[in-house]
Amino acid sequence: MGCQVVAQGMWLPMHLEKQNEKEMKSLGLKLDADDIYSPVEPSLKDAICQFAGGCTGEMISAEGLLLTNHHCGFDAIQNLSTLEHNYVDDGFWAKDRSAELPAKGVIATFVIRMEDVTALALNGVTESMAENDRQSVIDKNLAQIKVNTKKNAWEDILIRPFYNGNQYYLFVTQTFKDVRLVGTPPSSIGKFGADTDNWVWPRHTGDFSMFRVYANKDNRPAEYSPANQPYQPRKFLEISLNGVSEGDFTMVYGFPGRTDEYLTEAAVRQTGEILDPAKVSIRERALKIMDGFMRKDPEVKITYIAKYASIANSWKKWQGEMLGLRTYKAYDKKQEYEAEFTKRIENNPDWNLRYKNILPRLRQLHAEIQPYALARDYYLEAMVRNNDLMGLASQLNSWLDTYEKNGANFFANKQKDATAGLSGFYKEYRPAVDQAVFAGLSEIFVQDVNKDWGGKFVQETAAKHGGYEGLAKYIFDNSILPYEAKMNALLAEKPDKIYETLKADPAFTFWKTLNDAYVANIQPKLQSLQPQINLVQREYMAAQIKVFKDRRFFPDANSTLRLTYGKAGGYAPRDAVWYQYQTDLDGVMEKYIPGDYEFDVPQKLIELWKNKDYGRYANAKGEMPVAFIGANHTTGGNSGSPALNANGQLVGLNFDRVWEGTMSDLNYDATICRNIMVDVRYILFIIDKLGGANYLLNEMKIVEGKKRK
Ligand code: ARG
Ligand code: GLU
Numbered sequence: 001m002g003c004q005v006v007a008q009g010m011w012l013p014m015h016l017e018k019q020n021e022k023e024m025k026s027l028g029l030k031l032d033a034d035d036i037y038s039p040v041e042p043s044l045k046d047a048i049c050q051f052a053g054g055c056t057g058e059m060i061s062a063e064g065l066l067l068t069n070h071h072c073g074f075d076a077i078q079n080l081s082t083l084e085h086n087y088v089d090d091g092f093w094a095k096d097r098s099a100e101l102p103a104k105g106v107i108a109t110f111v112i113r114m115e116d117v118t119a120l121a122l123n124g125v126t127e128s129m130a131e132n133d134r135q136s137v138i139d140k141n142l143a144q145i146k147v148n149t150k151k152n153a154w155e156d157i158l159i160r161p162f163y164n165g166n167q168y169y170l171f172v173t174q175t176f177k178d179v180r181l182v183g184t185p186p187s188s189i190g191k192f193g194a195d196t197d198n199w200v201w202p203r204h205t206g207d208f209s210m211f212r213v214y215a216n217k218d219n220r221p222a223e224y225s226p227a228n229q230p231y232q233p234r235k236f237l238e239i240s241l242n243g244v245s246e247g248d249f250t251m252v253y254g255f256p257g258r259t260d261e262y263l264t265e266a267a268v269r270q271t272g273e274i275l276d277p278a279k280v281s282i283r284e285r286a287l288k289i290m291d292g293f294m295r296k297d298p299e300v301k302i303t304y305i306a307k308y309a310s311i312a313n314s315w316k317k318w319q320g321e322m323l324g325l326r327t328y329k330a331y332d333k334k335q336e337y338e339a340e341f342t343k344r345i346e347n348n349p350d351w352n353l354r355y356k357n358i359l360p361r362l363r364q365l366h367a368e369i370q371p372y373a374l375a376r377d378y379y380l381e382a383m384v385r386n387n388d389l390m391g392l393a394s395q396l397n398s399w400l401d402t403y404e405k406n407g408a409n410f411f412a413n414k415q416k417d418a419t420a421g422l423s424g425f426y427k428e429y430r431p432a433v434d435q436a437v438f439a440g441l442s443e444i445f446v447q448d449v450n451k452d453w454g455g456k457f458v459q460e461t462a463a464k465h466g467g468y469e470g471l472a473k474y475i476f477d478n479s480i481l482p483y484e485a486k487m488n489a490l491l492a493e494k495p496d497k498i499y500e501t502l503k504a505d506p507a508f509t510f511w512k513t514l515n516d517a518y519v520a521n522i523q524p525k526l527q528s529l530q531p532q533i534n535l536v537q538r539e540y541m542a543a544q545i546k547v548f549k550d551r552r553f554f555p556d557a558n559s560t561l562r563l564t565y566g567k568a569g570g571y572a573p574r575d576a577v578w579y580q581y582q583t584d585l586d587g588v589m590e591k592y593i594p595g596d597y598e599f600d601v602p603q604k605l606i607e608l609w610k611n612k613d614y615g616r617y618a619n620a621k622g623e624m625p626v627a628f629i630g631a632n633h634t635t636g637g638n639s640g641s642p643a644l645n646a647n648g649q650l651v652g653l654n655f656d657r658v659w660e661g662t663m664s665d666l667n668y669d670a671t672i673c674r675n676i677m678v679d680v681r682y683i684l685f686i687i688d689k690l691g692g693a694n695y696l697l698n699e700m701k702i703v704e705g706k707k708r709k
Helices: 013-019 021-027 070-080 131-148 265-296 298-327 330-346 349-355 358-385 388-427 431-445 448-464 468-478 484-491 495-504 506-521 523-547 585-591 603-610 659-665 680-690 694-699
Strands: 048-051 055-059 065-068 108-116 155-162 167-176 178-184 209-215 249-254 562-567 582-584 625-630 642-644 650-657 675-679
Touching: 013 021, 013 108, 013 562, 021 249, 021 562, 048 065, 055 070, 055 249, 065 178, 065 650, 070 178, 070 209, 070 298, 131 155, 131 167, 131 523, 167 209, 249 650, 265 298, 265 330, 265 358, 265 431, 298 330, 298 659, 330 349, 330 358, 330 523, 349 523, 358 388, 358 431, 358 448, 358 506, 358 523, 388 431, 388 484, 388 495, 388 506, 431 448, 431 468, 448 468, 448 506, 468 506, 484 495, 495 506, 506 523, 582 585, 585 603, 585 625, 603 680, 625 680, 650 659, 650 680, 675 680, 680 694
Parallel strands: none
Antiparallel strands: 048 055, 048 108, 055 065, 065 209, 108 167, 155 167, 178 209, 249 562, 249 642, 582 625, 625 675, 642 650, 650 675
């Protein structure tokens, strides 16, 4: 039952022919490897870009039309919204080019070509070298490679380590800075199901938005200008209305952010059983407090909704990861793998000599780093990331550093930027909420792990003020950091005054004391242990490749362009339960809750559904497909990546993974792990029938063939 188990992996486009083409064709691919990636001829890679730093987008017209997720475009959509024009709630469709809205700060980066530069990068590196020396040799080499690489003036060069630093690849890229919002569905479609449905299948979210990339008159990247013209990509994606059936070949092309597939059992267990639970409990506390305020006050709700969603996103994912690692026996599997590794090296005297210390050493190092890694997560999660006041203090610290290092004049230059930067912070900030969060997170921070460094200080300070709430009240009553007007007034003063005031502020001094304790007690240990782990992990990676010649190894994700492929298909999360691979509009209506902030839908969608007014977007059964899943190995950063069929045509838009499979960053299991994609037919249906923006379809290349169920 279900789909055939396919090799996991996020593969390097330039090696597809050598490593994957044969398997891909056996799974159904109709293209050749160089249709997907070619450094010379136009290929699919010319249609793919990294969007807004952390997501993926793709070209779907000859005139720079870009498709990505709603949650990837959300910042831009929110920033462009006003009270009169609420694109978040109402959606937006530009009637023509002149109505497209410049999305300040949004960029799109395309890969021109990539090269293996391992030999040059590691030139002069020896096995006996100390890590620092090794790194400085490599840094020099990389600088030299950059100088020697031919590129055009508008292009950039990026070199990244792969396989834990065993290989290096170079990318020539071009980054477009004039990107404009073309359209978005209302959040009731683009975020349908919101946090409740996040990381979960079955899914019914129309998670897409559209932008257009603009270039100068020579079709090159340029800053925003009204004179710019739509970018003409070397390649854009055709769109197929045929859909995919269970078992059909699919591939996902994009920029996955980070995976750690080659760690030891000890390291994975540390994440799943020690670090994840700690981070989850800290975020849980913060989220509960925020939720309490959001339920009482709609104004707070709007202010905190994006922040809440972003904290909740990882919070939920880590829980899925913990659960998945345990349920699907990741630790046992890693142990078996290590036993096999050990057996193989023991049968080979050469290997045994070189590799026998690797696993014991990694186990020991991970045991040594554990208390410090935990302290780091406590500190970062409770005193920097989810605690806005402390996060702001840590940002201020870098300003004060600037002052101390570069003097008042330099600081004065930064003053305006600083004020502007803070206005974004205060827009999503309410002191009363943050005061409660501060109290809660201070309390949770004082755990056994932290007693001997910062925890003691927090506990004693709280005791002086009658507890954690007393401490929070004292700080919020006496600090100016939580209050925008007070901060702006201060930032209008002379640098010396700003410096002195901030340095004495009780919120700042509180954070600074903690940070100093962290820097004195935790950081040095991490700084001595982490490079040792990196070194042995690098050896372990190289050894795995040598010892398991019968396996193919893809490099862990590192925000560079990758292709992953597999088959569309459902899965069995537990005994007797089978999840089908496709959802449809009937399912949206099953979940519909009138007036609910997660499950409401536009009236017009209900009408279209009642009338079965699906046009040419329905499948052969007359249903309106919404989302589907497949065994493509994806991670964060693949949001917005195109899902392509065997002919390289767009059939969906990647936006999430299933609950049972979120462990795939550490332990991909093709029987359970599925990526979630919006069906492109739903996207076109929403644009055309709901948005009334069918003119946008004119510039797309839409292919219709035999319809499938
Ligand atoms: N889980 C997806 C990702 O990691 C979607 C996140 C956005 N959606 C949400 N409900 N927060 O980015
Ligand atoms: N939602 C994720 C993102 O924004 C993609 C889902 C995943 O992590 O696989 O990149």
